[in-house]
Amino acid sequence: MYRVSNQVYGWLLFFPAAVMFFLFTHFPILATLKASFFSTPRGARPARFVGLENYRVMFDDPVFWKVLGNNFIFAAGTIPLSIGLALLMAVWVNGKLSGRSIVRTAYFTPTVLPMIAVANIWLFFYTPQIGLLDGLTGLLGFPSRNWLGEPSTVMSCLIVMTIWKEAGFFMIFYLAALQSISPELQDAGRIEGAGRWYFFRRVTWPLLMPTTVFILFNAVINAFKLVDHLFIMTKGGPNNASSLLLYYIYEVAFSFWDTAYASTLTMALLAVLAVLALSQFVYLERRTHYQ
Amino acid sequence: MISAKISHYLESFGAWLLALIWAGPLLYAAWAAFHPPAYIANFDLFAPLTLDNFRTAWNTAPFARYFLNSFAYVSMTLAGQFFLCTLAAFAFARFSFPGRDIAFMLVLVQLMIMPDQLIVKNYELMSRLNLVDTTTAISLPYMASAFGTFLLRQTFKQIPRELEEAARVEGAGWLRVLWSVYVPLGKPTYIAYGLVSVSHHWNNFLWPLVITNSVDTRPLTVGLAIFGAPESGVNFAIITAGTLIAVAPLLIAFLLFQRQFVQSFMRSGIK
Numbered sequence: 423m424y425r426v427s428n429q430v431y432g433w434l435l436f437f438p439a440a441v442m443f444f445l446f447t448h449f450p451i452l453a454t455l456k457a458s459f460f461s462t463p464r465g466a467r468p469a470r471f472v473g474l475e476n477y478r479v480m481f482d483d484p485v486f487w488k489v490l491g492n493n494f495i496f497a498a499g500t501i502p503l504s505i506g507l508a509l510l511m512a513v514w515v516n517g518k519l520s521g522r523s524i525v526r527t528a529y530f531t532p533t534v535l536p537m538i539a540v541a542n543i544w545l546f547f548y549t550p551q552i553g554l555l556d557g558l559t560g561l562l563g564f565p566s567r568n569w570l571g572e573p574s575t576v577m578s579c580l581i582v583m584t585i586w587k588e589a590g591f592f593m594i595f596y597l598a599a600l601q602s603i604s605p606e607l608q609d610a611g612r613i614e615g616a617g618r619w620y621f622f623r624r625v626t627w628p629l630l631m632p633t634t635v636f637i638l639f640n641a642v643i644n645a646f647k648l649v650d651h652l653f654i655m656t657k658g659g660p661n662n663a664s665s666l667l668l669y670y671i672y673e674v675a676f677s678f679w680d681t682a683y684a685s686t687l688t689m690a691l692l693a694v695l696a697v698l699a700l701s702q703f704v705y706l707e708r709r710t711h712y713q
Numbered sequence: 714m715i716s717a718k719i720s721h722y723l724e725s726f727g728a729w730l731l732a733l734i735w736a737g738p739l740l741y742a743a744w745a746a747f748h749p750p751a752y753i754a755n756f757d758l759f760a761p762l763t764l765d766n767f768r769t770a771w772n773t774a775p776f777a778r779y780f781l782n783s784f785a786y787v788s789m790t791l792a793g794q795f796f797l798c799t800l801a802a803f804a805f806a807r808f809s810f811p812g813r814d815i816a817f818m819l820v821l822v823q824l825m826i827m828p829d830q831l832i833v834k835n836y837e838l839m840s841r842l843n844l845v846d847t848t849t850a851i852s853l854p855y856m857a858s859a860f861g862t863f864l865l866r867q868t869f870k871q872i873p874r875e876l877e878e879a880a881r882v883e884g885a886g887w888l889r890v891l892w893s894v895y896v897p898l899g900k901p902t903y904i905a906y907g908l909v910s911v912s913h914h915w916n917n918f919l920w921p922l923v924i925t926n927s928v929d930t931r932p933l934t935v936g937l938a939i940f941g942a943p944e945s946g947v948n949f950a951i952i953t954a955g956t957l958i959a960v961a962p963l964l965i966a967f968l969l970f971q972r973q974f975v976q977s978f979m980r981s982g983i984k
């Protein structure tokens with residue numbers, strides 16, 4: 423009798439959250455999947471089953487491939503650099519450094535700002551002629567450029583800004599990990615005559631591995647989620663050169679009102695996320711196996 | 714020994730240089746906001762200070778309303794998260810019920826797929842519930858949070874069973890045990906999660922943009938985006954002033970409670 427009521431109790435406690443999880447996560451996923459096999463309802467004309475037609479359209483859609491490619495470039499551009507810088511920052515503010523807390527504040531502050539505010543500020547840096555960047559390159563004698571208006575430079579500009587925004591956030595996790603490494607290891611290393619770089623490579627870095635994997639997981643998911651800045655800075659332009667998958671989904675759904683196709687694109691995004699998450703999970707499993 | 718000293722100085726220099734680069738954009742924005750628009754592009758140490766930009770910005774957009782909206786949305790979300798996640802975390806930490814492990818896996822799905830990625834269907838759902846353009850609609854999808862549930866479950870699991878058994882012997886029911894044993898002992902986790910949640914939702918943009926369409930519900934981020942859009946024709950000095958107004962509460966809170974802030978981010982692990 424006690425056991426039964428206990429089980430019921432557990433379910434009752436979970437129930438309110440379960441309803442919400444189902445309504446706003448699981449149901450939308452299933453509904454998105456379903457909608458991706460139907461046409462978009464328009465006015466009096468209801469949605470009708472079209473099978474894989476939306477997917478065929480997607481595979482033939484050059485914008486989709488462009489945007490997907492952009493997203494991978496964005497990920498490849500932001501992730502390694504922001505993680506590398508985060509590690510460097512963490513090592514610096516963990517060591518002996520005068521004014522350490524000021525430096526740490528400087529590194530972390532961009533993290534607390536909304537991306538919209540960041541975009542507002544950086545938009546000015548990239549403005550041709552009066553912007554800071556043009557001012558700097560002008561001093562060196564280069565001609566003025568429309569940094570956000572040219573397909574060749576726009577992505578790099580957004581990547582630099584994103585690194586500025588994200589590195590400090592990842593630093594915090596490295597800092598926590600560094601502080602949990604026991605000082606005795608450092609002493610032992612010194613007695614053995616290990617140089618700092620050698621010690622870092624052979625002891626610290628392997629110990630930081632779980633943190634790195636964790637940060638990587640977050641960074642990858644983030645790279646497919648970050649689109650706020652596009653609304654202010656480029657609207658995905660010029661000619662989709664800076665558009666990302668989630669932004670394209672937004673456009674298709676809320677500017678063109680093609681909800682069926684937006685659902686299909688969402689499935690593609692979820693598939694990418696699932697593959698990335700699963701591969702990292704498998705990698706993690708394999709690592710813990712050898713421990 | 715001398716080379717060690719040199720490398721120490723070099724590193725300090727590097728650390729400070731990077732700090733300067735990192736603080737630069739925000740400091741520059743602050744500088745621009747406090748000076749007349751004419752000085753935007755040419756930095757002059759002796760340019761006259763002014764508060765006009767702030768005055769103009771404040772009068773150009775209904776910031777007071779945006780603040781109120783953001784505040785309502787963030788506190789409503791947080792209250793919902795605390796309530797739902799506490800109950801769910803308690804269930805996962807201390808009860809075994811059929812399907813628990815599968816249910817937990819299903820909860821964790823949300824760590825990866827957030828409501829932000831499901832805007833199309835969540836919007837449809839909200840419009841079917843007649844909730845479009847309400848604060849409730851901005852909050853609802855985030856109230857059941859996988860991250861909060863996971864974090865609190867870890868905390869609750871670490872609490873010794875003896876404490877709970879003592880309360881049980883005294884004749885306390887489960888909710889009583891939860892309220893007077895688990896919740897008080899989980900306080901540091903609640904604070905950490907609260908800070909992470911508040912800063913995340915205060916800064917959230919995409920979902921609020923999709924679901925709101927009037928001044929009465931728009932949070933600060935959406936208001937700021939409309940305000941700062943190039944087509945709104947506002948000049949940069951005023952945009953930076955508006956931006957500073959919008960980020961001020963969180964920024965000031967961060968500068969005052971820096972240590973707690975940073976620690977809460979550390980403690981919270983996954984975001």
